[in-house]
Amino acid sequence: MPAIVSVRDLRREYQQGTNTIKALDGVSLDIDEGDFVVLMGPSGSGKSTLLNLIGGLDAPTSGAVVVEGKDLAQMSAAERARMRLERLGFVFQAYNLIPVLSAYENAEFVLLMQGRSAAERKERVMETLHAVGLDGMEGRRPSELSGGQQQRVAVARAIAGKPALVLADEPTANLDSKTGADLVELMRQLNEEHGITFVFATHDPKIMDRARRIVRLVDGQIVSDERLD
Amino acid sequence: MWILLKLAARNVFRNVRRTAITVAAVSLGLALMVMSNNLSYGMYQTMIRTGISTMAGHVVIQGDGYQDSQEMRTFVPDAAAAQAQLDASVGDDGLVVPRMFLQGLITSPNGSVSVAATGLDPVREVEVSDWHEKVVDGVFLSDDDGAIILGRTMAESLQVELGDKVVVMVQGEEDVSSRLFRVRGLIATGSAAADGFLAMITLDAAQELMEAPDVVHQLSVHLDDPDDYAAHAAEIRGALPESVEVLGWPEALPAIHDMVEMDTRQNNSMMFIIGLIVALGVLNTVLMSVIERIREFGVMLALGTAPSKLVTIIVMEGAILGVISVAVGVGLGMLVSWPMITQGVDFSAMMGSNLEVSGVNLDAVVYAAIDWERLIIYSLAGVAMTMLSTIYPAIKAARLRPVESMRHV
Numbered sequence: 001m002p003a004i005v006s007v008r009d010l011r012r013e014y015q016q017g018t019n020t021i022k023a024l025d026g027v028s029l030d031i032d033e034g035d036f037v038v039l040m041g042p043s044g045s046g047k048s049t050l051l052n053l054i055g056g057l058d059a060p061t062s063g064a065v066v067v068e069g070k071d072l073a074q075m076s077a078a079e080r081a082r083m084r085l086e087r088l089g090f091v092f093q094a095y096n097l098i099p100v101l102s103a104y105e106n107a108e109f110v111l112l113m114q115g116r117s118a119a120e121r122k123e124r125v126m127e128t129l130h131a132v133g134l135d136g137m138e139g140r141r142p143s144e145l146s147g148g149q150q151q152r153v154a155v156a157r158a159i160a161g162k163p164a165l166v167l168a169d170e171p172t173a174n175l176d177s178k179t180g181a182d183l184v185e186l187m188r189q190l191n192e193e194h195g196i197t198f199v200f201a202t203h204d205p206k207i208m209d210r211a212r213r214i215v216r217l218v219d220g221q222i223v224s225d226e227r228l229d
Numbered sequence: 230m231w232i233l234l235k236l237a238a239r240n241v242f243r244n245v246r247r248t249a250i251t252v253a254a255v256s257l258g259l260a261l262m263v264m265s266n267n268l269s270y271g272m273y274q275t276m277i278r279t280g281i282s283t284m285a286g287h288v289v290i291q292g293d294g295y296q297d298s299q300e301m302r303t304f305v306p307d308a309a310a311a312q313a314q315l316d317a318s319v320g321d322d323g324l325v326v327p328r329m330f331l332q333g334l335i336t337s338p339n340g341s342v343s344v345a346a347t348g349l350d351p352v353r354e355v356e357v358s359d360w361h362e363k364v365v366d367g368v369f370l371s372d373d374d375g376a377i378i379l380g381r382t383m384a385e386s387l388q389v390e391l392g393d394k395v396v397v398m399v400q401g402e403e404d405v406s407s408r409l410f411r412v413r414g415l416i417a418t419g420s421a422a423a424d425g426f427l428a429m430i431t432l433d434a435a436q437e438l439m440e441a442p443d444v445v446h447q448l449s450v451h452l453d454d455p456d457d458y459a460a461h462a463a464e465i466r467g468a469l470p471e472s473v474e475v476l477g478w479p480e481a482l483p484a485i486h487d488m489v490e491m492d493t494r495q496n497n498s499m500m501f502i503i504g505l506i507v508a509l510g511v512l513n514t515v516l517m518s519v520i521e522r523i524r525e526f527g528v529m530l531a532l533g534t535a536p537s538k539l540v541t542i543i544v545m546e547g548a549i550l551g552v553i554s555v556a557v558g559v560g561l562g563m564l565v566s567w568p569m570i571t572q573g574v575d576f577s578a579m580m581g582s583n584l585e586v587s588g589v590n591l592d593a594v595v596y597a598a599i600d601w602e603r604l605i606i607y608s609l610a611g612v613a614m615t616m617l618s619t620i621y622p623a624i625k626a627a628r629l630r631p632v633e634s635m636r637h638v
Binding site: 052055057058078081082083084085086088090092096098099100101105108109110112113157 | 231232235236239240243524525528529530531532533534535536538630631632635
């Protein structure tokens, strides 16, 4: 399997007053296409920072992030934005749906930004909403959906644009155990059936149970990298 | 683009109360501007129309230097020929009216007062001015060269009535020249002061009094389309000899023109200040709404939305706010203006019966008029202003960094 993401000697430091916080301290990692990887570790271990750097949402202090063969540091902000739009999907802890748009419109948003045709958008949105089990809820706004349903819409939005890679930051943290388990199962299913690569930052055991690979981080460094399948 | 517009529209109505307050602020400001401008415009138009019709024309032809000197023996020579030439030049676009302006003394058996008598061609004059409509007793001038129309106050001063005789004395070519007239009508212009010195006689009688046949003080050209005055003035200037001066109405009525210009400038400054205050209010509202949505914008940026699209959404929100505010504001402004347009505003309680502005006697009831040009300018400016007010918040949103923005609470 070729690597969809290559991270080399990645460092990210923050300035907090006079102190320098090392959020990531020399991380190197390859993620294969079609993988289902969990980045785990305690709070402050650097897993969300790593996810943000892979997604081009943040810039490293040093080191390189290569996604699908392209070094993010060599890309302009607009090119990185285009890459996120076309090739990446994001699922956030707090769902982060656009409150004034319906479930259908939230899922459609990325497709619209990609400039897809109306027919293609409709087909993709209905397909993904069906895949995440939200048939019949297309017209509801986020405020009319439960937390689990909102996160399903977020997953639908993340996969509607047919991304190569979905980055999910604590996607089950705000969900009850059953809803969280269902969502993990859903994402695993999408991984297996559609070959979408998933990278999670989490300490939810439910996700770890379904992971193919678990990368543990402590104090900004990888302390173990375990393949489970 | 459709999704951006949809997002913008929904964002505008996300906080209905805030939107309503913003729309109210912009539209009330605009309504005030529209109403005030309609009233000013109506007054300007009345002043210009009255001034042009009774004191000048859209283009006036006078003896060279008359405008500045008002010297009674500065004439347009060969008036009949000049008038015929002008008639041919103006054609169907308007009407040429001859006038003479005499200063002198008018006496009756009971007294004498100074008089400003206008010599005019009654047939042509009734086509352009409304003197004949101001006759409150008797009749207007006809072909009777012995008839005189007096201001009502003057008649009271002279203690004369219809049918009584008066004598008008002016400076003739060498000596004082006088002529007997019989009072045929009384007029009320709306200004008691003007009614105390105004009189009207026929053009032939005026020429006879001045002992100057075939001359006039003024040939005034009254056009069907007032906006054409400059082109006609240029054409006439080229056709007539240099011994006459050809003036467009702004030069012939500088007091009115300057007063309108000055008042318009003053109004513009006021409108600009009102616009600025409203714009700052809109800026504050949009800025607040952007700050409230920082997290949302962060998510959109994270998903790969181009910053320019965020700018578009926010500017569209401004445009939607602007269009709604303009529609409400213009509607409200017109609604308030309507009674002023149809029934007028009676200034008599404030100004008495003497409403004289820049030498023009106006009716105490002033009618507002719709200034379409300004209405369009204000409407476009209203939308542009609300859109401009969103530029700073929009740039602020476009510069957000996704990671930090998504942490924003």
